[in-house]
Amino acid sequence: MDNARRKPTIIEALIPVILLVASIFYAVFFVKADAHIPLLLGAVYATLLGIYRLGYTWDDIEKGILKSIDGSMQASITFLTVGLIIGTWILSGTVPAMIYYGLKVLSPKIFLVASCIMCSVVSLATGSSWTTVGTIGIALMGIGGVLGVPLPIVAGSIISGAYFGDKMSPLSDTTNLAPAMAGTTLFEHIKHMVYTTVPSMLISLILYGFLSMKYSGSSLDPSSITKLTDALSSSFNISLALLIPPIAVIVMVVMKKPAIPVLIIGAVLGGVFAAIFQGATFGDIISAAHYGYYSETGIEVIDNLLTNGGLDNMMWTLSLMLCAMVLGGVLDTVGVLEVIANGILKFSRGVAGLIGSTVISCIAVCFMTGDQYLGIVIPGKMYKPAYEKMRLHPKNLSRCLEDSGTLISPLVPWSSCGAYMSTMLGVSTFAYLPFTFLCLLNPIISILYGITGFSIEKLPEEVAEAVM
Numbered sequence: 001m002d003n004a005r006r007k008p009t010i011i012e013a014l015i016p017v018i019l020l021v022a023s024i025f026y027a028v029f030f031v032k033a034d035a036h037i038p039l040l041l042g043a044v045y046a047t048l049l050g051i052y053r054l055g056y057t058w059d060d061i062e063k064g065i066l067k068s069i070d071g072s073m074q075a076s077i078t079f080l081t082v083g084l085i086i087g088t089w090i091l092s093g094t095v096p097a098m099i100y101y102g103l104k105v106l107s108p109k110i111f112l113v114a115s116c117i118m119c120s121v122v123s124l125a126t127g128s129s130w131t132t133v134g135t136i137g138i139a140l141m142g143i144g145g146v147l148g149v150p151l152p153i154v155a156g157s158i159i160s161g162a163y164f165g166d167k168m169s170p171l172s173d174t175t176n177l178a179p180a181m182a183g184t185t186l187f188e189h190i191k192h193m194v195y196t197t198v199p200s201m202l203i204s205l206i207l208y209g210f211l212s213m214k215y216s217g218s219s220l221d222p223s224s225i226t227k228l229t230d231a232l233s234s235s236f237n238i239s240l241a242l243l244i245p246p247i248a249v250i251v252m253v254v255m256k257k258p259a260i261p262v263l264i265i266g267a268v269l270g271g272v273f274a275a276i277f278q279g280a281t282f283g284d285i286i287s288a289a290h291y292g293y294y295s296e297t298g299i300e301v302i303d304n305l306l307t308n309g310g311l312d313n314m315m316w317t318l319s320l321m322l323c324a325m326v327l328g329g330v331l332d333t334v335g336v337l338e339v340i341a342n343g344i345l346k347f348s349r350g351v352a353g354l355i356g357s358t359v360i361s362c363i364a365v366c367f368m369t370g371d372q373y374l375g376i377v378i379p380g381k382m383y384k385p386a387y388e389k390m391r392l393h394p395k396n397l398s399r400c401l402e403d404s405g406t407l408i409s410p411l412v413p414w415s416s417c418g419a420y421m422s423t424m425l426g427v428s429t430f431a432y433l434p435f436t437f438l439c440l441l442n443p444i445i446s447i448l449y450g451i452t453g454f455s456i457e458k459l460p461e462e463v464a465e466a467v468m
Helices: 010-029 036-052 058-071 073-092 094-103 108-126 129-147 151-168 173-182 186-213 223-235 240-254 259-278 282-291 300-306 312-333 336-345 350-369 372-389 394-411 416-425 429-435 437-452 461-467
Strands: none
Touching: 010 036, 010 336, 036 058, 036 312, 058 073, 058 312, 073 094, 073 173, 073 240, 073 259, 073 282, 073 312, 094 108, 094 223, 094 240, 094 300, 108 129, 108 151, 108 186, 129 151, 129 223, 129 300, 129 416, 151 173, 151 186, 151 394, 151 416, 151 429, 151 437, 173 186, 173 312, 173 372, 173 394, 186 259, 186 394, 186 437, 223 300, 240 259, 259 282, 312 336, 312 372, 336 350, 336 372, 350 372, 350 394, 350 437, 372 394, 394 416, 394 429, 394 437, 416 429, 429 437
16 A cells, blocks of 8 residues: 555546445435434545555554544534523523413414514424424414415425424524534634525515415414413413523623533523522422423324423434534545545635535535435535635635525425424425425525625735634
8 A cells, every 4th residue: 555645536526425425325314313423424435545555554543533523612512501501491481481472473374484584483492393383383384274375385395494493493403503614613603604594584474474464364273372372471480580591691602702601691591590490409490401301281283392401402402413523524534525625616716616616516415315414514614715725714614505505494395304294284395395495595695705705705914824
């Protein structure tokens, strides 16, 4: 073996990627497994390539893996803190209060607009589009059916709202994953997404408003919503004061305080409010923070919605992230990502080409692998050096990853997200796809911003020099 290190050829670089995709496809579709082990197998393929073809040693690769994992530690701590905050906020009644008051916005004259907004509120509170769709979404589908609104349109409004909240919530796993891949902070990422996500949401609400006019003559039977609000108010002491923890977190974010201390303070406030408003003991608070909150109202929709949070419930995403970091460290060390990225970048020109290539690559990975996490992880690792070379702030990359990788996933029928949404709402993916306005508009707006340069932020000169 020639010990002189060299870059892989484009064919050599594509081999571990093709084997990775094949492994994921087989695991997900044939044995119904998660992507964790295929990610590690991809790391094995790349390691063999690096050692036996490219002249790298195991020490080289191990250092690359450890460097990659080290770069994800802030995000890992954030993941764990998010688990704490969800558990304590549910126990305190903060999340139930947000859901309770969110349910009050329903109006028969603007049903589609209201359902989209309500799902946004619930998803912002829980950080989970799946939880929102699997609980409130199911109730809204029933109400929409009674009103005579076509179910694919109802499903589209629910998914748009759920993914808006999921995308913008600091409690969401993908919202934490994207900045970890790009190398920026959680709250910088969220603030930068406002430029693309809010306009997409406003246009979506206008379109849902036009569609709602056609069905505004129907009257809404409030019994389904009343059942949910009654269950919440009977299980928790609902009060506007319970909104203080999220308001406090938002204020601290606006004041640009560090993300992890802010979230820890939010979790502590959740524990204090749980003791004050719900009479929770110290043991109850510790249990909710560690194992999550388990709802036992007897109403399945409420119990599914509020059984959430805790450190333990974050471990699946954390383990996936660590597996991805192992894979990314190996691919980066042996030059696979650089060679593939350079190959793609040959066909793109300037900032517009880079942004467009990122969005298209995220969508392609989602369709190839059927996994939204890989739609963020793989392009994130591939394009990070290119953004650095163009001296673009990493939050531009993290925004692109979520504008496309997160939002396209429910539109892929064979992805876990698309299959889940279709099953829960009882509507095929291709039936609701034309009405998921947010998911369709957001990638387009992201590309338009790349073309016009609007909101594309450069790194300060001294920071760019340090990065390079």
